[in-house]
Amino acid sequence: MNKIDFAVGIGGENGQGIASTGNILALIFARRGLHLNAYNAYQSIIRGGHTFLTIRASDGPVRSMGDKIDVLIPLNQDTMDRHLHLLKSGACAIYDKEKVTPGKAADGVQLCAMPMKELTKGNKLAVNTAALGATLQLLGIESEPLETVISRQFKKKGDAVVAENLAIAGAGYDYAAQNFTAFPWKAPRGAKSLGIITGNQAIAMGGAAAGVKFYAAYPMSPSTGVLMWMA
16 A cells, blocks of 8 residues: 655744644644654744744654645745745645735645635634634545544633634535545545654653753743753
C-alpha cells in the first residue's frame, strides 16, 4: 500500500488562535492513528505580525515537513498573499470570502470561499472553528472527532461556548459538503491512536532522564514550555 501524506497550513496574525487551531487538528489526526509533525513559525510579538503553522500527517512515519501544502487556511489577507503560491494542482484554500481575496492560483487549485459571518453568526473568534469543520470534510474525516475535541477544548468556558462552537463546526462541515469538492483520497486511519509530544516536552523529559537537577531560565517563548515542564 502506498503511504498517504498530506499537509495543512494555517496562517494569520499572532492572537488569532492559530496554535489552538493547530492543536485541535493534531489531536484529531493523532487519535486517528496518524503520524504527524507540526511546526509553528511566528514573530516575537504579542499581537500582529505573521504566524504560519504547518501540520504534516501520514499513515507512516513523518521525518520532515516537506514543501507541499494540501489545505491552506489563511485567516487574513497577508497569509493568502504569502502562501497561495505553495498550492499545486489538487490543493485547496479555505478562507473568509468577506475578508480575504485570493490572487492567481495554480491550475487545479480549489478556492473555497466561505461566508464566515453567516456561518459563525458574527462570532469573529469562531472563524477557525468553521474552517476546521470544512477541512475535515474535504479530508474525508467524519465530524465526530472534531466534536469530541472541541467539547474538551472549550469545556472550562462553559456549556454555552461548547454548544456554540459545535454548531459552528457543524455549519462549516456541512457548507463544505454542499459547496466544495472533497479530495479524491481520504485521510488514512492508523491501526491505533497515537500520542503527541512537543519539542519542548521532549527536551525537558530528556534532561530529566539525563539527571538534570537545576534549570534556570527567563520565561520567554519559545523556551517557556521547557521551564514549565521542569518546574
